[in-house]
Amino acid sequence: MxxxxxxxxxxxxxxxxxxxxxxxxxxxxxxxxxxxxxxxxxxxxxxxxxxxxxxxxxxxxxxxxxxxxxxxxxxxxxKQDLIPPSGMGRAKVLEWLGYLNSELHDAYSVFFGAALTDDAKQKAYAELDRLLTYIDKTIAESDNEYLVDDNFGPADAYLFVITNWSSVIHHDLSSYKNILALRDKVGARQSxxxxxxxxxxxx
Structure with a gap:
């Protein structure tokens, strides 16, 4: 490949x-x-x-x-650790990937297009914070080690990559403690x- x-x-x-x-x-x-x-x-x-x-x-x-x-x-x-082969577990992975792709990725992408006015930039930051607040809350309410279950998977990798862009667009992630904890676990992986x-x- x-x-x-x-x-x-x-x-x-x-x-x-x-x-x-x-x-x-x-x-x-x-x-x-x-x-x-x-x-x-x-x-x-x-x-x-x-x-x-x-x-x-x-x-x-x-x-x-x-x-x-x-x-x-x-x-x-x-080992089928990265994604369940079928059933609700696999559906949950796809649900997260769809949300990250269509919502969070798009919210960050606004910053990489044409230059934003100050007003547009503040609105874009606010939308980003709305999405991240939902993700952080969802992680906090879950008993899972990762987004879907206790195994690292593609949704975790995707969230890690997208939220890396916060450093590029000067966006502070410090209030999202659960996202940061997940990022630390993912970022420590050899892969x-x-x-x-x-x-x-x-x-």
């Missing part, structure tokens, strides 16, 4: 899960401004949508969108440390 990624982008979640399942894979960095890969390929020829991640499963067979890629990779875990080093995000 080959993962097309941009350092620190949402493709980092797929990179983490690839490390978790311990399969052979290649990485190819994408410049999202020029839409070319590090090998000089026109990225639109790989993913016409133009953004990452894209996962080449076999030559010519490309899967896009984290809500598809992350469960696909997680199901390759031989995360390796992925972040490979992408040049940490030394």
């Amino acid at each position: 080959k993962l097309y990624y941009s350092p620190g982008a949402c493709s980092l979640a797929a990179h983490i899960i690839l490390n978790e399942i311990n399969v052979d894979f290649d990485l190819e960095k994408v410049n999202l401004k020029t839409h070319t890969t590090e090998k000089g390929t026109n990225y639109y020829e790989i993913n016409p949508k133009g953004y990452v991640p894209a996962l080449e499963i076999n030559p010519g067979l490309i899967l896009t969108e984290n809500v598809a890629i992350l469960p696909f990779l997680a199901q390759h875990d031989p 995360v440390q390796i992925a972040m080093r490979d992408e040049g995000l940490i030394a």
Whole structure:
């Protein structure tokens, strides 16, 4: 398999899960401004949508969108620890991935587009805080070690990656104690440390 990624982008979640399942894979960095890969390929020829991640499963067979890629990779875990094979547990993973993708990811993405006016920026921060408050409260009310159960999974990786962007947009996470505790657990995993080093995000 080959993962097309941009350092620190949402493709980092797929990179983490690839490390978790311990399969052979290649990485190819994408410049999202020029839409070319590090090998000089026109990225639109790989993913016409133009953004990452894209996962080449076999030559010519490309899967896009984290809500598809992350469960696909997680199901390759031989212990089935990363995602339940069926039933409510699997549905809950998909529920979290859908929420993170359609709500939280979008709320952060506003800051990476055209420059925001001060008023628009405050509204964007307020929306971000509304979503994070819900997530923090949900974690606090759960007896689970991670978002879905007591096993790390794709939703945890995705939440970790998205909330990393708070440091880029100067957004304070300190009031979200439960999110920070979960981030600390996720960030300590070897799969995360390796992925972040490979992408040049940490030394």
